[in-house]
Amino acid sequence: MTTRRHALRAPLAHHFDTLEQQHDANVLGMWVFLLTELMLFGALFLMYTVNRYAYARVFEEGSRHLDLAFGAVNTAVLIVSSLLMALAVHSAQSGSSRFRTALLLMGTAALGTTFLVIKGFEYYHHWEAHEVPGLNWLWTGANAPQIQIFFMLYFFMTGVHAIHLIIGITLVAIMLLNTLRGKYNEMYYAPVEMTGLYWHLVDVIWVFLFPLLYLVAKH
Amino acid sequence: MATLSLPRPHYLNVNFGVRSWLLTTDHKRIAVMYIITVTLMFVLGGAAATLMRLELLTPDPDWVDAMTYNKLFTAHGIIMIFFFLVPVIPAVLGNFLVPLMIGARDLAFPRLNLASWYVYLAGAAFTLWAIVSGGVDTGWTLYTPYSTTSSTTHVISTTLGIFIAGFSSIMTAINFIVTIHRMRAPGLTWMRLPLFIWNIYATSIILVLATPVLAITLILVALERVTHVGIFDPQLGGDPLLYQHLFWFYSHPAVYIMVLPGMGVVSEIITAFSRKRLFGYKVVAFATIAIAIFGFLVWGHHMFVAGMSVHAALMFSILSYAVAIPSAVKVFNWTATLYKGSISFDTPMLYALGFIGLFTIGGLTGLFLAALGTDVQLHDTYFVIAHFHYIMVGGAVSAYFGGLHFWWPKMTGRMYPEMWGRIAAIAIFLGFNVTFFPQFILGFLGMPRRYHVYPPEFQWLNVISTAGGILLAIGYLLPALYLIPSLWIGKPATANPWQATGLEWQTSSPPPPDNFSQTPVVTSGPYNYGGEVEEVG
Amino acid sequence: MPQLWPDQASTVAGRVDALMIFMLALACAITLIVTTLVVVFSIRYRRRSPNEVAQQTKGSNRLEFAWSAIPFALAMVVFFWGANLYFELSRPPDDSTEVYVIGRQWMWKFVHATGQEEINELHVPINKNIKLTMTAQDVIHDLFVPDFRVKDDVLPERYTTAWFNATKPGQYHLFCSQYCGTNHAEMIGWVYALTAEDYQSWANGGPTSNPAAAGAQLFQSLGCAQCHKPDNSGPGPSLVVLFGSRVQLADGSTLVADENYIRESVMNPNAKVVAGYQPIMPTFQGRINDDQMVQLIAYIKSLNGNPNPAPSATP
Amino acid sequence: MHGHIIPTRTYLLVCGALLVLTGATVAANFVELGVFNTVAALAIAGAKAALIVLYFMHVRYSGGLTQLIVLAGLLWLGLLLVGAMDDYLTRGWLPVPGK
Numbered sequence A: 001m002t003t004r005r006h007a008l009r010a011p012l013a014h015h016f017d018t019l020e021q022q023h024d025a026n027v028l029g030m031w032v033f034l035l036t037e038l039m040l041f042g043a044l045f046l047m048y049t050v051n052r053y054a055y056a057r058v059f060e061e062g063s064r065h066l067d068l069a070f071g072a073v074n075t076a077v078l079i080v081s082s083l084l085m086a087l088a089v090h091s092a093q094s095g096s097s098r099f100r101t102a103l104l105l106m107g108t109a110a111l112g113t114t115f116l117v118i119k120g121f122e123y124y125h126h127w128e129a130h131e132v133p134g135l136n137w138l139w140t141g142a143n144a145p146q147i148q149i150f151f152m153l154y155f156f157m158t159g160v161h162a163i164h165l166i167i168g169i170t171l172v173a174i175m176l177l178n179t180l181r182g183k184y185n186e187m188y189y190a191p192v193e194m195t196g197l198y199w200h201l202v203d204v205i206w207v208f209l210f211p212l213l214y215l216v217a218k219h
Numbered sequence B: 001m002a003t004l005s006l007p008r009p010h011y012l013n014v015n016f017g018v019r020s021w022l023l024t025t026d027h028k029r030i031a032v033m034y035i036i037t038v039t040l041m042f043v044l045g046g047a048a049a050t051l052m053r054l055e056l057l058t059p060d061p062d063w064v065d066a067m068t069y070n071k072l073f074t075a076h077g078i079i080m081i082f083f084f085l086v087p088v089i090p091a092v093l094g095n096f097l098v099p100l101m102i103g104a105r106d107l108a109f110p111r112l113n114l115a116s117w118y119v120y121l122a123g124a125a126f127t128l129w130a131i132v133s134g135g136v137d138t139g140w141t142l143y144t145p146y147s148t149t150s151s152t153t154h155v156i157s158t159t160l161g162i163f164i165a166g167f168s169s170i171m172t173a174i175n176f177i178v179t180i181h182r183m184r185a186p187g188l189t190w191m192r193l194p195l196f197i198w199n200i201y202a203t204s205i206i207l208v209l210a211t212p213v214l215a216i217t218l219i220l221v222a223l224e225r226v227t228h229v230g231i232f233d234p235q236l237g238g239d240p241l242l243y244q245h246l247f248w249f250y251s252h253p254a255v256y257i258m259v260l261p262g263m264g265v266v267s268e269i270i271t272a273f274s275r276k277r278l279f280g281y282k283v284v285a286f287a288t289i290a291i292a293i294f295g296f297l298v299w300g301h302h303m304f305v306a307g308m309s310v311h312a313a314l315m316f317s318i319l320s321y322a323v324a325i326p327s328a329v330k331v332f333n334w335t336a337t338l339y340k341g342s343i344s345f346d347t348p349m350l351y352a353l354g355f356i357g358l359f360t361i362g363g364l365t366g367l368f369l370a371a372l373g374t375d376v377q378l379h380d381t382y383f384v385i386a387h388f389h390y391i392m393v394g395g396a397v398s399a400y401f402g403g404l405h406f407w408w409p410k411m412t413g414r415m416y417p418e419m420w421g422r423i424a425a426i427a428i429f430l431g432f433n434v435t436f437f438p439q440f441i442l443g444f445l446g447m448p449r450r451y452h453v454y455p456p457e458f459q460w461l462n463v464i465s466t467a468g469g470i471l472l473a474i475g476y477l478l479p480a481l482y483l484i485p486s487l488w489i490g491k492p493a494t495a496n497p498w499q500a501t502g503l504e505w506q507t508s509s510p511p512p513p514d515n516f517s518q519t520p521v522v523t524s525g526p527y528n529y530g531g532e533v534e535e536v537g
Numbered sequence C: 001m002p003q004l005w006p007d008q009a010s011t012v013a014g015r016v017d018a019l020m021i022f023m024l025a026l027a028c029a030i031t032l033i034v035t036t037l038v039v040v041f042s043i044r045y046r047r048r049s050p051n052e053v054a055q056q057t058k059g060s061n062r063l064e065f066a067w068s069a070i071p072f073a074l075a076m077v078v079f080f081w082g083a084n085l086y087f088e089l090s091r092p093p094d095d096s097t098e099v100y101v102i103g104r105q106w107m108w109k110f111v112h113a114t115g116q117e118e119i120n121e122l123h124v125p126i127n128k129n130i131k132l133t134m135t136a137q138d139v140i141h142d143l144f145v146p147d148f149r150v151k152d153d154v155l156p157e158r159y160t161t162a163w164f165n166a167t168k169p170g171q172y173h174l175f176c177s178q179y180c181g182t183n184h185a186e187m188i189g190w191v192y193a194l195t196a197e198d199y200q201s202w203a204n205g206g207p208t209s210n211p212a213a214a215g216a217q218l219f220q221s222l223g224c225a226q227c228h229k230p231d232n233s234g235p236g237p238s239l240v241v242l243f244g245s246r247v248q249l250a251d252g253s254t255l256v257a258d259e260n261y262i263r264e265s266v267m268n269p270n271a272k273v274v275a276g277y278q279p280i281m282p283t284f285q286g287r288i289n290d291d292q293m294v295q296l297i298a299y300i301k302s303l304n305g306n307p308n309p310a311p312s313a314t315p
Numbered sequence D: 001m002h003g004h005i006i007p008t009r010t011y012l013l014v015c016g017a018l019l020v021l022t023g024a025t026v027a028a029n030f031v032e033l034g035v036f037n038t039v040a041a042l043a044i045a046g047a048k049a050a051l052i053v054l055y056f057m058h059v060r061y062s063g064g065l066t067q068l069i070v071l072a073g074l075l076w077l078g079l080l081l082v083g084a085m086d087d088y089l090t091r092g093w094l095p096v097p098g099k
C-alpha cells in the first residue's frame, strides 16, 4: 500500500508540510466559505420572514400562484443529484475507477441542469402570467404591492439559488474533466470533496426554499 | 553572478520588476501592495474630511453647497470605513504577520490572497468612479427609502463597489481562519498564540459571518432602485426598519472588525516596550472572542429612536452593556501590564499609550449612547461623531500607526527616525483631541450631524474643531515625510531591534521569501520576557 | 461665557440631565483612574538601562473578577436608569393635547387639533402636555428639539409619537435630525413656547375649521359613510369608539386600534380583516394624501365621545 | 487518504428518506392544519437538511471543528432572525403608541 501511495501523484504546495495538512486546510476553507453562503441566504430568510409576518394572507395568495408540481419534482431532482454527488465523492475517495466517478459526476451535472430547465419553464409561465415584478408586472387583483413583494422575494431567492446551481454545475464539469484526465486519486481528491460540499449546501438551501415559497397555503 | 558577497536574499530582493509584484503570491509582498492602496484611500478620505472641516468653519455655506457637502461626508464615510479601516490592519499587518507569527511559510491560500487584493482594487475603483463621476449623497449608512427612491446620485455603482470589496474581506478572513487553525508551528498551541493572532482570528470570524448579510442587502437596495419594486420602501409596501436591521447586523459587528485588530497591535506593543508578559493573557484572549460573539447581539442600539419596538430597544440596550465588559477587561489588563515593567517611550509605545486613553474615552461615551434615555438626546448629533472618531481615529488608526512603526524595521529592513516618529505621534494626539473633543459638547448642545449650515451659537466649537483638524492633517503628513526616505537612508535594522519576543522577530529583517530558514519549534508561551515572576493582587 | 449645556426647557430635561451628569461623573472618574495609572506606571517604571529586565507579575483572578464585576454593576445601574427614563420619554400622558406633524423634503407642517396649520413653526402653550403624532411623506425625517430633549424618527406610511411639556416661555430650535437629502440641514424651524394668555391670543388668530371636521366631510365625500354606519347596519363595522379599543381579527389575533392600524385599514384594507366581515373594503391608496389621512384619523378619534364637531356627518 | 468512508448503502437509504419526506411535506399541504401546516413544513425541511448535512456532507463523521462550524452557522442564523423579529413581534407589547 505504501508503495502504491508513493506512486500516486498528489501535488503538495510549497507552504504545506504534509498532504494531510493541505487537505485539511482546503476542506476547512470550504466549510468557512459555506458559512458565508449560509449567512447570505440568512439575510434573505429574514426579509422573507418579516414580510410574511406582515402580509400573511397575501403570501398565501401568492403561494397559490406557484406550481406545486414543478416545485416538488425539482426538489426530488435535486435530492437525487445530491445522492449522485455523494456517491461520486465516495467513489473518488475509495479509489474506484475514474470512469465510475466521472459517470456519477455526469449524472449530477445532468440533474442540476434538469432542475434549471424545469425552473426555466416555471419562470416562463410566470412571465406569461405577467407575474415578474419590475419587468412585466400586471396584477389586477387586490393587494398588488404586497403580492409584488412576494414575487420579488420568490424571484430573488430562487434566482440567487439558480446562480449558485450554475456555479455548482460548472464546478462539477471541471471535476469531471479533471477526473477523466486522471488528476485525482485516493490520496488527492479534495477538489471533488469540496465541490460536493458546495453542491449539498445548494441542495439544503432549496430544501428550505421549497416549503417557504410553495407550501405557504393549501393548494 | 560572480559577486563574492551576495546580499542575503529576502522577500524584497528575490526578484524585481512590476510583474514580480503584481503576480506575487508572497503574503509579505501582498501586504506591501495593500499599504500603498490603503494609504491612498486614507489620503482621499482625509482630504474629504479636511474640506468638510473647512466648510464648517462658519455657520453659512461658504465653499461648498449643500449637495457637495452631502457627497463629501458620504465619500468620507464610505472610503474611510469600507476601503480604509475595515481592511487596513488585517490586510496590511495581518497579511504580513500572521504567517510569521505562527511560524508558517505563507497563508493557506496564497492565490486567494492575491485575488483579494485585486477584488479590493476592483471594489475601490467602482466606488471611486461613482464618486468622481458625480458622487453619492446618501451617507455611508445608505438608509432607505432615501437611497432607493429619493437620491438622484450614483447609488448603484457605490453599492456594487462595497459589495465587491466585501468579497475581498471574506477572502482574507477565510485565509486567516484556515491558516491559524491548520498551519501553526509545532508546539504553538492556542494558549501560546500572540494576542495579535487571537484578535485577527476573532476579526475574521466577524468578517465571515457579517459581510454576506451586508452584501445581499446592498444588492437589494440596487435592485429596488432599478426596478422600483422593493421591500425597503414603505410606499411600495416595504419596511425601512428591515433595511436598518440588516445594515446594522453587519455594521455594528464591523465596528469590532475595525477595533479588534488594533487591540491586537496594542497588546504586542505594550508587552514589547514594557518587557512584560501580558497581564491576564488568558482572560484577554477570551475577552477577544467574547467581543466577537456579543458584538452580534447589539445592532439595534443604532435604532433606538427609529420606530423599533420598546421591547427590542430594551434588549439591545442591555446587551450593549454586556459587550462593554470584555472591552473594560482589556483596558484594565493593558494598564496592569505596565506595572513593574521596564517601560520605554519609543514611537510605537506612544501610539499604544494614546490608544488606551482615547479608546477608553470613546468607549465610555458609547455607554451614553447605549443608555436609552440619553440616546434620545444624543442620537444623530455630533456626540455620536465624536464617540466613533475617538474609537476609530484615536483608537484604531493610532494602533495602525503604532503597528506600522513597530514592524517597519521587519517589513523594510530599515529603522525610521525615532525623533521624528515621536514628534508626529504627539502632534497627532494633540490634533486629534482638539478636533474631536469639542464635538462632544456640540452634540449634547444639539448640533445634528450631516449639517453643512448650523445656528451661529455653535460656531466657536466648530472653529476649535477645524483648527484641530488642520493640526491633525499635518500630524498625519509627517510619517509620510520621514517613512518614505527611511527606505533608503534609514539605519539598517537588525532581526530584533526592540528585543521583542514573538516568532516574527526570530527571522531576519526583512524576512526571506519562505519566512524561516527552518520551521521554528515553540516551547513556551508568548511574551516570555524573562525576569522573576511575582504574584499580585 | 459661551454655552456648554443646553437649556432645560421641558419637564423631562432635568431628568435626562440627571442621568447625563451621573454618566459624565462616571466616565470622568474611570478615565481619570485609567490615565492616572498609565501615567504613574510609565514614569515610575520607565526603563533605566537598555538591557533592563522587568520583574514579571502573575495574573490575578481576584483582580480580573473585580474589574469585570464592578463595571458590570455600574453598567446595570445606567441601563435601568436609562430604560426607566426612556419609558417616560416615549409615553405621552393621557391628558395630552394632540398636534399632527407631517415631515417632507424639506419642511415641517404642524396641524393643531383646533385647526391652525403652521410651517416650520410650532406654537405651544407652556405647562401643557403636547403629544406629537408624526408621519412623513417621502423619506425618513426626525423631529429634534434639543432644549426639550425630544427626538423621534418620522417615518413614511407610519405614525410615531413624541411628547413634551414646555416649562419656560421662549423660542427653541427645531431640527431635522435624520439625513433626508440635499437640504436636510435647512429642514429646521422654531418651537415657540407661550404663556397661556399669549397662546390664547395666538390661537385666536387662526382658522376655525378643525381637522376632525374636515375629516367628517371626507368621510362623506369618499364614500366611507356608505359602508360604515354608526349602528352597524352597513357592510362595514361601525367606527364609533373604535380608536384605542381592542379589535378581533379574522385570523384570530387581536390588536389595539391606533393610528397605524387605521391607516393600514384604509390603505391596505385586506391586510388585517375584522372578524365577521368580508374583505370587500376597497383600498384608498393613491386617493388620499397624508394631510387627508390625518383628518380622517382625527375624525375617527372624535367619534370616541368628545362632542362631535360636525353633527351632519354622523356615520 | 484519510476520512471515514460511508458505505454506499447509507447514501441510498438517506436519499430514500429524503424522497419520502418530500412526499410527506407535499401531502401535508393538502391537509388543513392551521398554523401547524407551516410548522410541519419547516420541521420536515429541518429534518431533510439535517440528513443532508450529517450524511451527504459527512458531518456526523467529521472532526469537532466542522461540527462547530455547522453549529455556529445555525446559531448565527438564529441570532439574525431572533434579534430582528424581536422588534416586529413585540410591537405594541408595552404601552407605548406606535412602538
Ligand code: HEA
Residues within 6 Å of the ligand: B141, B255, B256, B258, B259, B301, B302, B320, B321, B323, B324, B325, B327, B328, B329, B331, B359, B360, B361, B362, B363, B364, B366, B367, B369, B370, B371, B375, B378, B379, B380, B384, B387, B388, B391, B392, B396, C030, C034, C070, C071, C072, C074, C075
Ligand atoms: C471601532 C468602532 C467602534 C467601537 C469599538 C464602538 C464601540 C461601542 N459603541 Fe459605537 N459607534 C461607532 C463605532 C464604534 N463604536 C460608529 C461608527 C457609530 C455611528 C454609526 C453611524 O450612525 O454613522 C457608533 C454609534 C454608536 C451608537 C448609536 C448612536 C446613535 O446613533 O444613536 C451606540 C449606542 O449604543 C454605540 C455604542 C457603543 C458601545 C456601547 C461600544 C462599546 O463596545 C464600547 C466598550 C468600551 C468601553 C466601555 C471603554 C473601556 C471600559 C472601561 C475603561 C471600563 C469601564 C466600563 C464600564 C463602567 C462599563 N455606538
Ligand code: HEA
Residues within 6 Å of the ligand: B042, B043, B045, B046, B047, B049, B050, B052, B053, B073, B074, B076, B077, B078, B080, B081, B084, B085, B138, B139, B140, B141, B385, B389, B392, B393, B397, B435, B449, B450, B451, B452, B469, B472, B473, B474, B476, B477, B480
Ligand atoms: C476610519 C474612519 C474615519 C476616519 C479615519 C475619519 C477621520 C476624520 N474625520 Fe470622519 N467620519 C467617519 C469615519 C472616519 N473619519 C464616518 C464613518 C463618518 C460618518 C459619515 C456619514 O455621516 O455618513 C464621519 C464623519 C465625519 C464628520 C461629520 C460630518 C457630518 O456629519 O456632517 C466630520 C466632521 O468634522 C469628520 C471629520 C474627520 C476628520 C477631521 C478626520 C481626520 O482624522 C482625517 C485626517 C486625515 C487626513 C487629513 C489625511 C492624511 C493627511 C495627509 C496625507 C496630509 C495631506 C492632506 C491634507 C492637508 C488635506 N468625519
Ligand code: CUA
Residues within 6 Å of the ligand: C103, C104, C105, C106, C140, C141, C142, C176, C177, C178, C179, C180, C181, C184, C185, C187
Ligand atoms: Cu428631514 Cu433631515
Ligand SMILES: [Cu+2]
Residues within 6 Å of the ligand: B251, B252, B255, B298, B299, B301, B302
Ligand atoms: Cu454599534
